[in-house]
Amino acid sequence: MRKLLSYAGIDPARLLLDWVSGSEANRFAEIVQEFTEVVRRLGPLETKAAAVPGVKSDDR
Amino acid sequence: MIDDRLNAVREIVSRLLAEGQVEGVLALRAEPTLGDCATTPHLFSPGDDLSVLRLWPKYPSPKIVDRLLDAHPDARLGLVVRGCEERGLIEMAKRNQVELARLELIYVACTADERDTCRCAWPYPSRIDAGEKVQGTADALVAEHKRRSATDKTEFWQEQFARCIKCYACRTACPQCFCETCVLEDDLWVETGVLAPPFPSYHLIRAYHTISKCVGCMECEQACPADIPLTVLYTLLRQDAEELFEYVPGRSVDELPPLVVETMWQGH
Amino acid sequence: MEYKNVLTTCVYCGCGCGMYLQVLDGKVVGTLPAKGHAISEGKLCIKGWNVHDFVHHSDRLITPQIRDQKGGPLREATWEEALDLVARRLGDVVAQHGPDATGFLASAKCTNEENYLLQKLARALVGTNNVDHCARL
Numbered sequence: 001m002r003k004l005l006s007y008a009g010i011d012p013a014r015l016l017l018d019w020v021s022g023s024e025a026n027r028f029a030e031i032v033q034e035f036t037e038v039v040r041r042l043g044p045l046e047t048k049a050a051a052v053p054g055v056k057s058d059d060r
Numbered sequence: 061m062i063d064d065r066l067n068a069v070r071e072i073v074s075r076l077l078a079e080g081q082v083e084g085v086l087a088l089r090a091e092p093t094l095g096d097c098a099t100t101p102h103l104f105s106p107g108d109d110l111s112v113l114r115l116w117p118k119y120p121s122p123k124i125v126d127r128l129l130d131a132h133p134d135a136r137l138g139l140v141v142r143g144c145e146e147r148g149l150i151e152m153a154k155r156n157q158v159e160l161a162r163l164e165l166i167y168v169a170c171t172a173d174e175r176d177t178c179r180c181a182w183p184y185p186s187r188i189d190a191g192e193k194v195q196g197t198a199d200a201l202v203a204e205h206k207r208r209s210a211t212d213k214t215e216f217w218q219e220q221f222a223r224c225i226k227c228y229a230c231r232t233a234c235p236q237c238f239c240e241t242c243v244l245e246d247d248l249w250v251e252t253g254v255l256a257p258p259f260p261s262y263h264l265i266r267a268y269h270t271i272s273k274c275v276g277c278m279e280c281e282q283a284c285p286a287d288i289p290l291t292v293l294y295t296l297l298r299q300d301a302e303e304l305f306e307y308v309p310g311r312s313v314d315e316l317p318p319l320v321v322e323t324m325w326q327g328h
Numbered sequence: 329m330e331y332k333n334v335l336t337t338c339v340y341c342g343c344g345c346g347m348y349l350q351v352l353d354g355k356v357v358g359t360l361p362a363k364g365h366a367i368s369e370g371k372l373c374i375k376g377w378n379v380h381d382f383v384h385h386s387d388r389l390i391t392p393q394i395r396d397q398k399g400g401p402l403r404e405a406t407w408e409e410a411l412d413l414v415a416r417r418l419g420d421v422v423a424q425h426g427p428d429a430t431g432f433l434a435s436a437k438c439t440n441e442e443n444y445l446l447q448k449l450a451r452a453l454v455g456t457n458n459v460d461h462c463a464r465l
Binding site: 083084086091093094095097098099100101102103117119124127128131132135225226227228229232233282283284285 | 329330331332333335346348350352353357358360361362363364365366370371372373374377
Binding site for chain 1: 208214296
């Protein structure tokens with residue numbers, strides 16, 4: 001999946017896969033907190049306005 | 061030379077039908093209404109005129125034959141296949157979509173022109189009954205994409221995907237897309253009523269789901285009304301699967317897809 | 329087993345995309361785009377791809393329906409009866425209020441020729457220019 005993101009030009013660091021057992025609540029919280037920080041540092045995904053602006057089909 | 065190939069196919073089809081091993085042979089026939097080069101999938105029955113049998117342009121025959129076999133659980137059919145179609149059938153068989161034992165395959169190698177049209181790396185089946193083997197070609201669009209910077213890649217796909225009219229043709233034409241409920245119709249992942257689908261959810265989800273199944277038959281790309289080069293993504297992922305898991309879709313019916321193997325190791 | 333592909337034109341809009349209806353044992357079971365078709369070049373939109381679904385759909389009206397009185401229920405009728413009724417009532421309206429009291433709505437799902445005939449009927453026979461078309465709305 002990281003590779004796929006990189007082919008679309010999206011920083012693979014934005015994806016985290018990890019295994020946490022159901023009994024490891026602390027570890028789960030830790031991982032989420034750390035990764036939230038990582039994503040926050042990376043900032044929002046730079047997507048320029050699409051060539052054809054997205055339209056709701058209701059608007060037609 | 062191409063005529064030799066066509067004649068060889070006709071002979072085999074004729075023999076199969078005469079011997080009565082199969083109820084019919086699914087192949088292509090000429091469609092003169094649309095011009096000299098048009099074809100349509102056709103089920104040839106014993107006694108049919110085989111002079112109308114053609115080989116190109118191809119149609120997603122694995123998907124069609126699957127439908128026929130499903131409707132007639134006792135039937136055996138002949139099927140003219142190219143390399144990609146044979147590999148597609150193998151991947152479908154691994155997922156219980158088609159019973160290979162009920163098919164009598166007639167193996168056809170693609171010509172250089174056909175290979176170039178499909179930018180195909182593997183334009184021949186495991187065995188060749190008709191035609192001559194030509195070497196595969198590296199997809200120039202894939203090489204070009206690899207040279208792009210990360211920003212250019214995003215920009216490239218944003219422009220391509222912005223043309224998407226979400227017609228689902230890529231999924232509908234795909235012989236490997238047989239899920240009864242499709243995640244691409246789930247509002248959670250692909251918001252309904254929005255065109256084009258917001259970058260990059262629809263297309264990256266579909267790309268991800270083709271891993272270990274996509275054999276590069278190009279039916280999705282050829283069916284795309286927006287001419288999005290979808291298979292560039294799928295080819296890159298296929299190359300990764302080979303590198304990481306030594307898995308090549310359609311190579312052998314005995315090789316299990318990597319995800320299945322992983323799950324089995326973990327005892328599920 | 330009988331399987332054939334019938335070349336036809338998509339009925340959904342005025343584009344006229346070429347498609348095959350896959351007919352298996354006398355039933356329309358699927359759609360394929362017609363590769364090499366001059367207009368659609370082997371492509372279809374989502375409506376075209378699903379066009380086979382309505383053919384045998386249980387909601388599809390397959391006979392004309394007549395409502396005998398305002399607010400009453402619809403009942404099935406023959407084409408002959410329905411067309412007679414329409415012709416009679418149109419005639420009544422034209423006789424009473426003039427041709428411009430009628431209007432003719434054509435459809436993108438018909439061929440050019442059928443639409444031509446409808447406007448001819450409106451203009452030449454009935455005598456009104458009240459002709460319109462769903463694709464213009």
